[in-house]
Amino acid sequence: MTAPDPDIARSGAVESSSLESKPAASEPVVVDKTGRVRDRRHWNASLVAGLILTVGFLLLAAVSLFYLPADPNLPAVRDRLLPFGSPGHLFGTDSLGRDVTAQLMLGARTSIYVGAGGALLGLIFGTITGLAAAASGKLTSETIMRGADILLSIPGIVTALVLAATIGAGAETTIIALTIFFVPSFTRVIRAAALRVLEEDFVTAARLYGRRRLFILARHVLPNIAGVLIVQFTLYFAVGILVEAGLSYLGVGVSRPSISWGLMLSEAQQQVGISSPLAVWPGMAIVMVVLGLNLLGDGLRDVLDPKLAKGR
Amino acid sequence: MSTNDVLQVRDLVVSRGRLEAVRGVSFTVGAGQRMGIVGESGAGKSLTALAVMGLLPAGWQTSGSVFHDGVDLTRESDRALSRRRGRTMSMVFQDPLSALNPTKRVGVQITWVIRRHTGASQAEARAQALDLMTQMHLPRPESLMRSFPHELSGGQRQRIMIAMALACYPRLIIADEPTTALDVTVQKQVLTLLDEAVSERGSALLMITHDLPVIAALCDTVAVMYGGRIVETGPVDRVFQTPRHHYTRGLLKSQPTMDNIALDGSSRLPSIPGMVPPLTDMPAGCAFRPRCAASTDICATMPELDDGHTSVACWHPIVHAAAGLSR
């Protein structure tokens, strides 16, 4: 399993730099005392590229709900291993004659279902525990964070394997495994972000007014950490896709008639030497989508930077 | 402009892309002289100091020249500059907690400077460092040496920084808001210390601050900066008692003193109307024009700061009754 993002560091701090871009000429620029220039909100290359790739991916999956060029599970032995660009089969066919394009589209759906599903559940539970850790007394807060530390010591793949053995393999199991994997990381990040907001003066003011803790959390903290939530969700969505692909490759994820890009790669590997292209398409699809989501997440983070940065 | 001068800055411009933060600054600091640069935040004071030392952050360029020790520092390589920094010219920064290396003991940080520039042995450097720390009135130097910065108080940390800056008897010390981050009670101690140490070594001091009383206490001459330019310069007494630039006067008037504060709370502190324009939006000509009561059309072109001992960059400088009495 991969946890590709730098902000899953122990302190829960958030990275504040990404692919560089110059501010637009008309944008307000602030020069602080030490001569460092702070750029305000602006569109950046990362955001745009990420948005294009991600939206393209989502559209592909959406289209697959209504239209598929062919049945992805229907073998047609006569039409085996057709190359890229064959009539009727844009990406060719696999070793059993099944249309690759349709499989790719269906695989996109699986990736969204599992990846976003796991990230979303992780977000929900992680927010609850993260906020609880931020707003509670020392003991509860310490317990939650230690618990998160322990969970982080268990490699995600191991959890997934164990779950697959006990509950059985499949998309839902992967989602559960992902949730377990994401919750501690989310908890960390959200707790850090929430603490920053809780230290703000307006929260102290609210407390002095007599607002209850829950109210403060819901009305003051949550809206202010929304940016963090969105960025983290995007990045973990990407992780979820990678994990789902990996598990399907190993055989403990989804299996036919469901399709996953990882599954396609596993099948393609058995055709080693005979048809290399089959091993390329699903992999490239994964790379493009994960790249798109990561770029999007980084781009969003830069836009929301004033709120997320470590307060330089 | 004698060869005795420790620092000579000519038409210094510090910019980042199209943004000019320092817009043509010139001044001279003589040997053993103490000059203060005063101005509000964002006036370009710190950047000027950093430009002199060659320590501007990435992305900033300079033009103009900075003469020190016979060479133009702006034409020197970083390697050549690094041999001067800490030895012939040194700097004391504003926040000693973030300016000191948190993972190194303070004693080592001092001995490092000594060894870097004098080739002294570890034992010799340690002895010198202890000596310095005693001069800085730091208690129990032998044990304090082994402390880490976060274990010391703000005042102690700043003294360590000053010790590092003075260790090699530099000809010029630049102090950038050295006491701003300290408690008021500690500020005076540290300033007195700095005063003594600088005199004792015969070094020149370039003090950068927004705090006028500090300049009054420590400096001989002062340069007032506004909007990236020097608007007035001259001996401290003259400038503070008979300011000729309108900004300088406004600045002085807005200082709370026992005279302009009535103890019954009835007085209002005068302030300069308006705000400092953002760097991206500087007016043409005199930057102070939009806020100046005496501005006229001619102020849209930049007045020159006439060079020399006491000068002001203004088309309509304030004239005082017994004016012209410069030292």
Place this chain on the structure above:
Amino acid sequence: MARFILRRLTFFIGALIVSSILIFLMIRLAGGNVAAIVLGKDASPTAIDALAKEYGLDRSLPVQYLEWVGGMLTGDFGRSFRTKESVADLITSRLPISIPLSIAGLVLALIIAIPVGTYAARNTGKPSGTLVALLSQIGIAVPVFWAGVLLSLFFGVKLGWLPTGGWTPWSSSVSGAIKSLVLPTLALGLVMAASLSRYTRTAVLDVMNEDYVRTARAAGRTKTGALLSVGLRNAALPIVTVLGLQVAELIGGTVIIETVFSLPGLSRMILSNVAAREVIVVQSTVMLIVAFVMVVNLVVDLLYGLLDPRVRVAR
């Protein structure tokens, strides 16, 4: 410092206990009647009971847990149901594969990532820096198994230089063993290098902008000198921290790589045992892995305490 160590050790032991309970429960509760599953549907009830008795599966859960833990502490990790081999033997036979692979992969990743990350940090804003940052972005999007598959296709099938899979034991041929490990290490190392270089870049960037780097230069260090001796040394702190987390990721990567290249390592053993419902084997192996990760994290934390004096004071 001593108090810091004590606190950390206490947490370590507590974490071990808690995770052992978690693992035990996870595996046992969802497993159903283990003996029945192992023997299959057609087994007789007597056979099932006999097996259950033999492996202590008929006792209550807490008792089974304590027996398991007690066994592990004395070196007895249990036995496989099917083959009767001791788990300890099974594990030790796989270690000569998994350990070299993991270490080599990590070392390769570090060798690539630290210079690349530092370079990217120094050149932020410039085209060269952006290019490197982009490359590492692509790198982290590459699934580890795809990298493996592509490498094996290219170097194994197309060029025929290296084996596409399979394992030559050290005992039969050292060079053969090394050859079998080259591609897997490459796949593992390259992918890890991508994410590690991003961490490095962030850490170095953060440190580069710190005031004390500027002070170091004001005291006489050159730009490079300040970056390397002051900056990098302080950037080492977050990087060291990250390494601790990366261990968990490393194990995950090893699992996949061993499958891609058909290496009979530890992770594949888990896979097959999971499929065969070998409860005791999986339990002990997982516990061992988790304990290992925790030990690494403990070492990392203590190392951090050694390197950064601020941490020792209070949490």
